[in-house]
Amino acid sequence: MAHGNIVSTDAEENQRTVPEERSSDHQLIEATKNGDENAFAEIVARYRNPLTNYLYRFLNDYEEAVDLAQETFVRVYFAIDRYHTQYAFSTYVYRIATNLAISELRRRKRRRLLSLTGLFQSDEDSEVEFQPTDPAALQDDQLADDERDRTIAKAIAALPEKYRVPIILRDIEGRSYDEVAEIMGLGLGTTKSRISRGRGLLREKLEHYF
């Protein structure tokens, strides 16, 4: 598992898509359709960090997250003529990224299933091998914080997909309930229920930190 560029939480410019930005997104999309490469570069610059962070929390693998974030933009580029502006562009790209991430997880499961040696190997990315660390054993604060983040990341990665996606979108990426519901293609009530249930599962896994 790779831990990528961990930075502070002040990257507010990409945290939420406000209505003004959405209209700007649409303008950039239209410009890209007309052959403006700089417009597409602006889209990439606007969403590369949120997507990378989202996919990193989803997969708990930085290299894979970067690869899938790039793949998301490639797909957006080649399908840009089919994009309809009735939905927010942020919803559109998160949906593509989510589908890619879910496909990647299933591919991993198949690899584990097909690999005979995999039966005897320890898989750090395994969803069932979550073991919380005892925070009392770590004296240094910075070390304790890093260890806590890794433990939380493992706990998130150990969640079932149907809870992991809305939890990350809502509590880490800060998307609204409505947008999370649109990205997942679910009703609002179901989305809220899954987020609540996912928080409850995380609460059980991370009880040492409460």
Added chain:
Amino acid sequence: MSNEYENKDQGAVTDDERRVAEMLGSLKRVEAPGDFDARVRARIAQGRPSSSNPTWLPQWVRFAVPLALVAAVGGYFAIDRYSRTTVGTTNEIVRSESAQPSPAAQPPAVKTATAANTISPPTTEDENPTVAASRETATGRRQTAPKPGADTDPNGGGSFVEAVRPGKRLLPRGIDPNAPQPGRPGDFDPNAKIAVTEVLTVIGVRANYSGSKWTVESVVDHSAAGDAGIKPGDVIDTINDQKLSEKTAFNGSFTGRSIRVLRGGKPVVIDLIKK
């Protein structure tokens, strides 16, 4: 940060949920690497998304192809097994037909068996069905070798269905095989009574009981009574020395030995045994 949007549209949440949301919101964020844009442009320049699933190959093909292969292999073995069973049965029938020697050319079965045991080298039945059939005859498994001159069907006779059909009952000439058949001798009750009219009918006499006597009305030609000389008008007095009344009955094991009639008032004894 999480509290900012937590209060916007979440509504009522428990304290535990709120703490979990705050913990997740406080996680350090990761950023894309510096060459992210360049790598995206490079992949776009390659011309198509690096999809793990080729777009020209439908998703269902990945499942349909293995299933089709399994079905094809399984079907092959099933058909092969079925055809072997069918060919085996056909060979059995052909072998049976070949084993029947023609009346003119084949000697009796015993001689063929001797020749097969003493002359023929070991061989498979498929190579020489006639020899194989002869060997069966020698070992006693085939007991019905046709004799010279027997009525054989030149087109090959018999079939499996005919062979397993229950044997026909042999009935005397003139008996309708479709009519209800009488039971076997053991089915008769020897203690049952036989009325005098039945006895008279059996021996060919039709008689009328009137005036406390049985008077012969007619006699069937070539019947036991007719051949014995009983004539119409005779009054039957006794059968087996037993006086007859209207309701005289005989045992089931009755055998007619003699009958005495009054002809013109004179008794005449007629011996049925002689006839």
